[in-house]
Amino acid sequence: MYHIVVESPMLLAMVEGPDRLPAYMLLYHIVFLSRCVPALPMLLAIVEGPDRHPADEGSQEVLRGKLCLLEADSAEVNALFTELSARLVTINSEENVIFVAFKTFEEIWKFTTYYTMGFLGQCMENLLLDQDFWLSSMDQKNVGIEISIQEDTLNLMYKGILMQEGNSLTLNSFLKCCYGSQGNMDAHQQAELKRKIEEILQEKKEKVPCATGMTNGSLEDHSVSSKTTLPSGPHFTVHPVEEGTITNQEKLLPLLSFLGGSDYKPDFGTLYGQTPELLLATFNGHSDDIDELVAYLGIARETARKKRLHWSQSRLCLLLGKLCAGSSKFSQARVYFEEALSIPRDGFTDMLMLANIYVNLAVIYLMQKNTEKYFALSERIAALLMGIPDCASTVEKDSEVLKFILKKAVLAHNKMAEARACFLLAKLHWRRGEGADAVPFLERLLVLSAEPAGVRSIRPSHGYLSLGRLYSQLSLPHLCVSSARRATMHPSARLADCLNGMGLVLENTTRLYGIRKQEDTIPAQVALYLSRSLSFTGELAGVGGNGDHTLSQALTLCLSQLFQKHGKLGRAVRSMHTLIDNHCGPSSSSGATNSPERISALVWLAWLHICDSQPEVSLDVLDSVLASMPEHCTTPQEGLVHNMRGVALRCTGDLRRAAESYQAAIYVCEEFEDRSSFTRHLTEAVELFSELGGEEHEVNFITVLLELGQHCVNQRFLERGKIYFEWALLMAIKSNHLDSQLSATRRLCHLYGAVCSDEAQCIIYNEHQLAILATRGDRGQEGEVLETISQLYLSLGTERARRSALDYTKRSLGIFIDLGRKEKEAYAWLQAGKIYQMLGQTELVDLYVQVAQDVGLSTGDTHFILQLLEAVGDVFFNLNQEREKAVCFYRDRALPIAVRTSSTEARLRLSNKLVELLLQLKLYGEAVEYAQAALDISVTLGNRLNERVAFHRLATLYHCLGQFELAEHYYLKTLSLCPTPLEFDEETLYYVRVYQTLGDIIFYDLKDPYDAAGYYHLALAAAMDLGNKKSQLQLCTRLATIYHNFLVDRELSLFFYQKARAFASDLNVRRINLSPDQNFSSMSQYKST
Template identity: 50%
Template sequence: FVVCPALPVLLDMVRGPERLPAEEELQETLRGKLRVLQADSGEVTALFTELSVHLLSISPEDKLIFITFKTFEEIWKFSTYYAIGFLGHCLEGVLFDPKLWLQSVEEDVSLEVSLLEDTLNLIYKGILMQEARGSCLATEDYDADGPDELNLAPNERIIIVGLLVSCFDWFVGRKENTGEVGLVRTNLVKPEDTFNSEDVFLDGEDRVFVSLQEDTIMEETLDLLKKKHSPGHSYKLGMPHVLSLMHIQRVLAPDPTFSQRSEETPKPEIDHGSISPSPNLRLFVPHIVEGKNHAEDLMPLFNFLENQDFNPDYGLLYRLTPDELSSTIFSGHSDEDQLTSFLSVARETARKKHLFWSQTRLCFLLGKLCVGRSKFSQARVYFEEAMSVPREQFADFRLLASIYHNLASIYLLQKNPDSFFQITEKLAALLMGFSYCLEVVEEGTILQYILKKAILSNSKQAEARASFLLAKHYWARDEKHEVIPYIERLLVISCEDTPTCSISPSCGYLTLGRLFSELHLANLGASSFRRASLEPSTTLSNSLSCILEVIKNLGPQQEASVPCHVAPYLHQVLSLTELQEKQNVRHQALSLHLTVCLSETFSKHRMLEQAIQYMHELLETCPSSHSLPGSQVNSALIWLAWLLIDNGKPSGALDVLELVLAAMPEHCEVLNLCGVALCSMGDLRRAVENYQAAIDICQEYEDLPNWAVAQANLGLLCLKAGATSLAQSHLTEAVQIFSELDQGGHEENFITVLLEMGELHVKRGQVHCGKGCYEWALLLAISNFLGELRATSQLCGLYSLESPDQAQCIQYSLHRLQLLQRTGDRAKTAETVEALSHLYLSLGTHKAYQAALDYTKSSLGMFIDLGLREKEAYGWLQAGKIYHLLGQTELVDLYVQAAQDVVLSTGDTKSILSLLEAAGDIFFNSEQEREKAITFYRDRALPIATKTNSVHSRLRLCNKLTELMLNLKMYGEAVEYAQTALDISIALGDGLNERVAYHRLASVYHCLQQFELAEHFYLKTLALCPSPLQFGEETLYYVRVYQTLGDIIFYDVKDPFDAAGYYHMALAAALDLGNKTSQLQLCTRLATIYHNFLMDRELSLLFYQRARGLAAELNVKRINIAPDQHSPFYPLRKSTLFNFV
């Protein structure tokens, strides 16, 4: 394990090719996204896991992400991803929302990532050493140790056949004077006319990773784009045809034939042309009899093997395993022992006849058979004999490489390091010079040794070559996960300031992206395709392939439209298409479909001006009518017209549609859009004419989908004109037609019509029918995400307002929450969670309070992440309120204080005032700690309301303070606020609040025992009541106030005569109301007054008898008319004040 400190990753939004810092608004958007990831780091943690690092923390305000590593391999991988530019693109994938993706197209906005590179530069350091190809001179005498080496004399000119790499001991050379080819020691030559080039190590066909057929790619792209934006239809996203990796397979797969290099290659006798091996190669094994001369039987074999040059059929001998050799190439033998005996006799015969090439190849075959039987020492003897057979020169490099490889493997197995390194150096010379020798390499150990030596020697060019060979080796064996690190390293080297290899980075990134996609590494795959498309070397075919691969990786479950993060690819391909010198019809069709797709993407995210601009540019540069089908041009015009209507420019849309109508006078879709444009302009009569014309044409041609749409539009027009019955008729007919459609693709329109129908039913009081429409729309929308979300939202509104049902509302709100979580719209998700907390809170049970608290805390976290300070403040306050209801008073003050701190930080006086009042309401509406409300109302909120001249807030606060102080028996202080409330009500001319203020003021003075003022203000209250009385509540109010006045005058002022007058008024109101309980009380009081104080026995008897009758009806057993010295009056409670506040 490597101990690594936290590495800060600095993020910054930049703009333009100069990558200058973007404005503060975009930087704040970035901080907001980081806050969201800080709270829910699952997505970014998964991303960094894919990048082989570990997330430590996120600092949104500083725009920093802290990461660390646990192994050396993780550092190496991450440094590679950073060097080839994947890190920024991967982070864009998790930080960019649709708006930012589209801004990146229009305004060249991107994410810049900065690291401390000194921390990462742990592996590849050092200077670049010179490698070359050309010619050189020998510096001293050298006697060859074997036929695979060249004898040298001083100043002898050597042509470099393979590659001379300074960090390896050998290279393949050819003597200029004799033409002999063999291995030459690197330290025995000096350069003569050597040339340096970044093309040396990966030139020719090796340079290209991917070769794409532009016509095929363009055809597939056109098919896909047509599915994405066909007007009037909804296509499901099909799986794009998987592109073939034809060329990369040709380069990396073990091909038995390889093309020869140009002028620096050996003479024609070492020809490795593109010839396939014979498909029917079979060698007969005759029966061997000891002591018999088998020369004639062996001649066919010798004729086949005795060739100094490579024969394509030899490739099978070199590549096949021992079992495959025995079973497929040789025939006529009963077992492997018989085959070995035959080959041994053939070897001995070839040695005696001096058939050196046959002897060499037979030794090689015998060695392979021994390896297959794990007889490694015997195999080594055969391979070493194959190396020592005298020959003029060794021209079959495949055979030589295969012998070297087998010997190196045996030396490594037998732990003979000296011999292993000597033979590996020679094998490296062949592999570095001739990539076709790879086909005989069975494992990557030798190649990894070559790579390690190149790295330790600080040779970037040798490292590039070795990386390429390893990638090709593993690709040929279909070990794609092993290919990735070496292609990555090639791209790192190609991106450095001093180029050392000229692979096409665009093709390299494209290949890498496909490999990542196969391994289901989505973020790395997307970053690879993004880099491929951004490379200057990218071609139209490469860019189109990137689009197809990105969309293919989305999967079939994605929506049918083009995702917003594909927009930059579309924009770039459009630019490349415009730069094509020879544009054919296919290029023009591609430009049209690309432009319409881009326009639809911008339109989907309500960036209509940009969408219209794309269409205008397309139509201004539109080719002549004979180049593109008229239907495609007309479809583009229709789409432009719809965009103009959607952007509030119906007159412009009408001009465009008239052009289309001139070409297609009976096109129902165009007539329909004309109707929409005219309706937007307010010309309802002409709109109806167009809708009706569209309906007639649809009926004539039985075009049911467009007929349904025209009927729906006509219904909506009637709705706009106020003709609800006619609107309902047309909408019903549209619903009927939609329901009869067999083919799919029209669900979105059908859902919209059902939702409009449901809303119309609800407005007309037909709630049950409206609910049916909403639920039908929801069923249809199960496979249509946006429709499902709209239908669920409508049902939430229905059950919360028009047809209140808390249980149903909660169920649909929970479903809406699940849908919103899929969209990634954190703001709407937070609002829905907040609504759920209010719904559970309204249930009023302990369990519901707990659920409400959980949802409140969840929404609070989201509001904090989104930086919505006011919403955050109310979230803290709501949590405090729930804790108060749960009786956890120790937490209430903490949460309320947090709410105050947050709202004060906003500096918004209106929000501060509103929250302080809401904080007071928590205690005001409770039975516990009501006195705390006074602090919020009087000491905090009221001064702000007075300072900001918020009249209505002052009135509300004064009314609440008066009511609160009355209940807390703070009568003296209540007078001030009651009088202030009265003054404000009079100033506002608000009769209802003025009446409430008089009543409260009267109650306060009554409690203060200032009976004359109390009587005065009660009478003022009654004077403001409407006459005649309209509602039973008003009559009841009369009863109670006159009874209260009677009690004041009788018990407190001691004036029975005036008290009787007020009781008579109260009794009249009670009789009018029919309230027998009040009548009983008032008749009893009047009987008492007339009997004991006014001495009117006739009236006393009258009221006594009426009281007895009422008591009998109400089952009251006893009536007491004795004088009562204790006042029954108590101030009217809040419930008797009709809640006028």
């Protein structure tokens, strides 16, 4: 039957009046009225003061404007009411009313709970009020939005939905409600202020003790995600015993002695909580068979019974019952549990054992559908759980007993028992990591504790904070922030609650405001938490003397920065003055007057005065900071103060002193290698110099521009660096300062020549540098710049550029002759001959080369002569004709000098050049000697790359000479030196070519098709790895030929022939010839060159 509580005046008249209706008519009216009330009106109003009176009409008009905006775009308010388990119907902005509806009992239950807890108004404040409201409300206490709901309408909707859904949910529906899956907050970019606040939270996490409940502890005895782990308990050895023997008692004595005694021991708790599997691990010496352990414990139980060891017998019965239940022998387990209860004892002081017996026995009664004994035993379990907190751990696996207790408490209208049951259920689900299941019980617990005669099963601020954490896990940001606010503002709040509540707000900022206010990294309502935390630090200072000054300063700085961010400069300044006067002043015992904390606070105060258009006050603060610093001990903070002075002086219009302050800041940054501050100071100095008039500052301005440009280039901001260099050059040209022009031009030459290559621009600036040097009369540097310009023109590659390069080379040659610089002169002669060779005037090449050789020999420097002769050989080596002249310079002139001077690197270089040159001239026999010499030198130097090149050249030379066995040997030596695994495609291609060459040597020259097929297979594997279809076509054709004509394997022949046809089709090759060409030689590749 339905149990209806009638609270509506109209319904009371129907029940108690003279014209009272029958029960069925009353039920009809309730259902009818509930269906006639499709929506619940919520009246919103701005209230203020401790009595929560309506605010002035202007405030109410602002609220109406906000609601009007929501009428046009209701996406945000829809999301809010979805979170509040309600459905938005409409918004009436003129009447300040929002209409909501519900479809299920669960929705209206949750909504009513949030309304009772005071969350509705706070959620609407988060949605409707601007950020400035939170800062303004700090001065006006108890200002906010109040929600008014018609109780009669809510009751009608409540009862109507209850009638529709049935009486199965009337008393206990909130036990089964859940909010959905847990969510994870997306990471977003944190601002500097947020980083500071999070640092405070991290620092205080270890300092502030964790909040605990007033009576029964906190929910967070264990973390949500942690598993309950049992400590390592006692261990026993199972000995083979026989019932009735004398030795039986001696072997069982340790176990019986341990289990004896009426008092509880911690090891008993470990034993009681173990599963059958863990009990097996506790007892050693058996074969992991439960039946064997049961038999052993059964003998121990019988021995304890005979010796009247009642406590040992009781505990052994408990263990035997758990083991039998684990083996699904429930009837036998019930017998053991009932025996444990029936054993006579003087008293029962081990309540945890009693609770374990009750719970395990109740589960068996429930499984065997013995409801009468189950309910009788549940009453006893309830008494234990309600009176002894430690017994709650016995029902961690099954919460039905606690739910039964809760049902009885609700039916009996026992608020104290209901609160206790809700606390135990919330804690149980919290410890099991079931946050969604813990929420309704925790909500109900907080509702009960807020009633006039509420029971304090948990400290309210701690309860709201725990609830906020669960809301955050369930992606309910509005409810999370509301819970955090209630936790912080509750009279029972502590410093840790305020800091943790602030952390919850910061975690949910993005989800709370979304993209709409993403630029506000720190919401203004954080100011409430900062202010509340500061009030606790003030209490600490008043009680304990100094208090936590570091925390107080950090919180005040964050609060001041928040005020400054939202334009409340006056309040930001006042908060900093309060901090400095109380904690950083000369009379403070927190440290010296020039401590880093005090300096940071004063610098921030100075910046606030600058932002508040008070640069003179800022200068006074900064000058006092500088005066307090030691004279001969520079610190990075001194650079910060100088930079801030430059900003203040610039605001006053004193640009000269501002530039001097910036320069001082730059010196400090250079001393401490503070590159980021260095860049900032340079940029500010450039801005100041650009505003200064007169010529006396131009040299310093150019220096600053060059330094800033070089820093930009080093940071790879090339375009910006180029602009600063060019700006410096223009300033130097304007002031006609040659040294500055030369410095700027050289920076630009280096930029376009080495950093971002641009030959045309580099030529332009080098020619300008040449003009400057000519004006200064620096002939030596002028000749070097002419050489550089000549090389730049040669890199352009056109005939016109080469002729220009020849002209600049001849000009540099004249300068070097005049200066008597023989080495430079020799290279200039050689460079001119090389350019003539490029221009095709070969008849002049020998002349210039001969003069260069004569000038080089006249220096008498052996190492220079060696380098010059090698360079002369390179000139002829690069000619298309008369390349044999290079052999004379390499072999007959340079190499003997290298041998005589023991220049190993030069010998290796010359030997390699001779081998390559003689190979191209087809003088294979002569090349072998130098190839062997190059190999010996490479081995001596340990140069693996040169060693590999030498082996390859030796293999090629022996191949050309027809010594195929030696060629195969050196090719294999070359491959053995290749790196593994292969890193580049070029290395794989080398494998393809060498293995194919080896196959050709073995097949065509040594006539061994079997070994040749092996090399071809290796080459094909490398070609397939490379994806080279042309090489795969050649190799498949050769393998098909070998298997068809020599190895006579028709299957493999057909396989490779089909693959060759596929590659030929892709490469548009029309014909594949499988006939062996016995006249083909692997040396033909060298004959064609």
